[in-house]
Amino acid sequence: MLVLEKNSLTEEIEKLVEKHGNNRSSLLSILQEIQQKHSYVSDFAQQEVARLLDIHPVEVFSVISFYAFLNSSPKGRNIVRLCQTITCDMHGKEAVAKAIERELGVKFGETTKDKKFTLEYVNCLGMCDQGPAMLVNDKVYSKLTPEKAVEILNQIK
């Protein structure tokens, strides 16, 4: 990481700490914003958050490792989360998953080479009446068919 990049990240985190408050209970909100912008929370970002909140970096890492929506290593720019719970499964999740895997050439749990997509399974999205469902970043899509799912992903830049 360049010194310049580090400085700008530090500045960004300082602003987040100011926005959410300089206390432990702001940790999750701060990490979520970093995650959203950079698609992961780097080691350096973790150290800076820890320094500014006056906690040990390991504490920050332990929180990141706990939550499914936070990660400490880079992912694709778009995260596709397909619901794997039984009702979505019964309504054809498997076919949707296979179609997406074929189209993007990677399996669930992997990231495409161009870093555009990361595929993940997720537990119940609360769309059971309209399954199968998936989240792409923070948008939800329901009543998927293999064709529709691929079309949605193709429209993402």
Added chain:
Amino acid sequence: MENKDKMRQGPVIFSEYKQGEAIKKILTMSREDILFELRESKLKGRGGAGFPTATKWMLTAAAKSDKKYVICNADEGEPGTFKDRVLLQEYTELLFDGMVIAGYVVGSNEGIVYLRGEYQYMYNDLLKFLDEMRSLNLLGKNILGKEGFDFDITIRLGAGAYVCGEETALIESLEGHRGEARNRPPFPVNTGFMGKPTTVNNVETLCAAAQITVKGGIWFREHGTDKSTGSKLLSVSGDCNKPGVYELPFGTKITELLEIVDAKNTKAVQIGGASGVCIPKSQFDRTISYEDVATGGSIMIFNESRSMIKVLKNFMEFFVEESCGQCTPCRVGNVKLLEGVEMIEHNNYTFSYINKLKELGKTMQVASKCGLGQSSPNSFISILENFRDEVFNSNGGKHGN
């Protein structure tokens, strides 16, 4: 918010309500009056545990502290539950008014909605709604001109952890820690968020409280049964022609429900999500209520074509993934139960071992620290008991050759 004209039908939650109605009403009521109505209504927590709401609010109100919190648990992660999604999107005013009332009763001026990360797409709409409430003076300082009646609501996002639906894990998460459940006691009503008295209520409970405030405890009690008053929102999914959210009075029979949602050839109904129980056809005359089959609202219907062992495997995989790993019965137990299911799937089991696993499940129910491990063996035990024939004796009893 959206779909406003799409009116849903229901006796309590979905009955008519105008924004601010409950707040206007409490301007002339004392905290004791509201608590009295709540106690009359016998409202119990709608998240699934069924703790009397009036008691929870009274304990929080009685706790001495300069700062108290009202937390709305909008972290519905139970597989098959989506009623809170509907309430948050279509009955936002009812929920937020309910929170204001909770704040008034317990003496808190700060409310927090813990919204599950998967529902992030609602976040901006909810913020906008809160701004509108502030401009109507339904939130903020001196609400509707009542001196000293201050209350405001913030929204915090979860980050994809099922266990954070447990109230103490939720509080840990809000405080910026891993979502690991705390020992209880002390209960959140005394030592909650930031160590202050806190009432944590389900979305549906707060909505019901707002309706009760307007229409009274007696009105509420007219619906449902003696021990389970009022109605329940049921999230119905699976093999039926009309999935969706239904509001039905407690005491509704499973057969009646199946008729309403137009389900055919039903073999099994999973009530209460992955942590609930699986009811076979022979018991479809049981009722949905705290005294019979309790539920947080998840109803999953399986028809004759479904393999119950596959369903069970899906549930156990879920628990292995979502166990926070803090206590051993849950962390190790769920893995063992899943292994057992896989053994059955591959015809590589002994009955004595499966029976041992059932015993293990019963140990987990008493030895786990929080509701996750205490309830995760439910589906394992109920599916293997209730669908013995299908699981072990199908194929003319030659299963396992």
